[in-house]
Amino acid sequence: MAQQQVAKKREVWSGRSVFIMAAIGSAVGLGNIWRFPYIAYENGGGAFLIPYLVALLTAGLPLLFVDYAIGHKFRGSPPLAFRRLSRGAEFLGWWQVLVCFVIGVYYAVIIAWAARYTFFSLSEAWGDDAEGFFLETFLQVDGDSSFGMSFVPGVAWPLLAVWILTLGVLALGVQRGIGNANRFFVPLLVLLFGALVVRSLTLEGATIGLDAFFTPNWSALTDTSVWIAAYAQIFFSLSVAFGIMITYSSYLKRKTNLTGSGLVVGFSNSSFEVLAGIGVFSALGFMAQAQGVGVDEVVAGGIGLAFIAFPTIVSEMPGGPIFGVLFFGSLVFAGFTSLISIIQVAVSAFEDKTGLGRVPAVLTIGGVSAIVSLLLFPTTTGLNTLDVVDRFANQFGIVGVAFVALIVIAWILRRLPDLRDHLNSVSSFKVGRGWLVFTGGVTPVVLGYMLFSEIRDRLSEGYGGLPDDLVLVFGWGVQAVVIVAAVALSFVPWRKSIDLGYDAGGEIPTSDVTVSAGTTDPDSTTTGGTK
Amino acid sequence: MSTSAIALMIFALVTLWGGLILSIVHLHNHPDEPE
Secondary structure: OOOOOEOOOOOOOOOHHHHHHHHHHHHOOHHHHHOHHHHHHHOOEHHHHHHHHHHHHHHHHHHHHHHHHHHHHHOOOHHHHHHHHOHHHHHHHHHHHHHHHHHHHHHHHHHHHHHHHHHHHHHOOOOOOHHHHHHHHHOOOOOOOOOOOOEOHHHHHHHHHHHHHHHHHHHHOHHHHHHHHHHHHHHHHHHHHHHHHHHHHOOOOHHHHHHHHHOEOHHHHHOHHHHHHHHHHHHHHOOOOOOHHHHHHOOOOOOOOHHHHHHHHHHHHHHHHHHHHHHHHHHHHHHHHHHOOOHHHHOOOHHHHHHHHHHHHHHHOOOHHHHHHHHHHHHHHHHHHHHHHHHHHHHHHHHHHHOOOHHHHHHHHHHHHHHHHHHHOOEOOHHHHHHHHHHHHHHHHHHHHHHHHHHHHHHHOOOHHHHHHHHHHHOOOOOOHHHHHHHHHHHHHHHHHHHHHHHHHHHHHOOOOOOHHHHHHHHHHHHHHHHHHHHHHOOOOOOOOOOOOOOOOOOOOHHHOOOOOOOOOHHHOOOOOEO | OOHHHHHHHHHHHHHHHHHHHHHHHHHHOOOOOOO
């Protein structure tokens, strides 16, 4: 330790409560509000809760613990943590980083839309045609071209603002920026969304919506696709297996209760999802009743729910503008805290690899993300581009890297027992054989099934009737570049001062050590300075 | 709302929100050791 001259300490959360808040802020995102209610309704209604709960307990929480163990034990951004896990595993970390980069550049766009809609709500700017307003007036969608660079200022300016705010938070650092932003925005989100749910429940027709949402279709439980949908929802919703939780847990103090914290994060995320289901379906019940149709005729998910169905609901209800502000404000805050976590993955990896300080790293990586985002998406063809990039980033990017990473960790490197021991050495909720079976057996099987059935379907059907060239470039092409670039980045040398052998939990495999730093004390490990 | 819908709603709230409360209590009872 005496040999270390200027040992710049890795940033740390001030306590586990800040970490938990940030992890909840990351996990609770757009998908909780606009994906879960629709998925649950489409896959058995109330009966869906059973596979959902099983998926939470057998895949969501166990995978969350895997991420926490890797990030905390090896104390680094995903490439560094995987590099410390095993020399050959670094590309997995870069794969996760690049998936985050791809997701970040389009995720910001949706937050920008929601921010505009928060203000549109005040005047109900969409009039009596929410769909026409969204597609033609707001996005100015060009139905004739598959890709173009014709900009829409009404999207570009708020998008620029989203990027400036995001990079500003990241530049302030882990505790002062990310920690404080989450301490403010997560409670605010709960408050806003709570008010929205209360208002939804008091609407006429709310019980019709709740009835549609919770009435169980028990036969769905015999359908494999329903179980896969439950695992997919838990998986996408929890922000697991694509680097975020590895990054966040790498900033924890050495003696932190990992699994105890993970249980709070996992159950908070699912509790919010059920709350969202109640709020969304109460509102849809009101809309169905007002229009004199069944709930099945108004139900929607994703962009259609947020930017077409909800504006329609706002127009039809008394006090609509306030309701609109609550809904779109919730989307903005839920999305913003998730975007922060997504971009932080790339920033931290860049910091670790190059030794650059936080601010230059944020400006470089964040700047590139912002420029790509501003060039590709606030255009008249941006909606279709976003749709394709989103589908492939999730179904191939996240699922692919999660599947490969679990196979490598569990079956090739056989490091799950090490990770289990690390979790148990610092945590109150012990994991054992069940955790090994879920993470090494059940989850890879489910992820493998999801991945290969998606590849089969996309190859045979294309995607969503969109032009083949768009799907080829922004779907297959982007994901192929991500994998190739991940492998290439793993060959770029690490800065000399990094301790590639650090391991918080015990002996360091000698084959992994290339630059011995002579210390395993996290507080003296340099991950941003020189020795 | 039908009885089955009410039952499933209560099931969801009890399991997920109950799980959240239990996990918060569990964490509260296990403070981190000082470094």
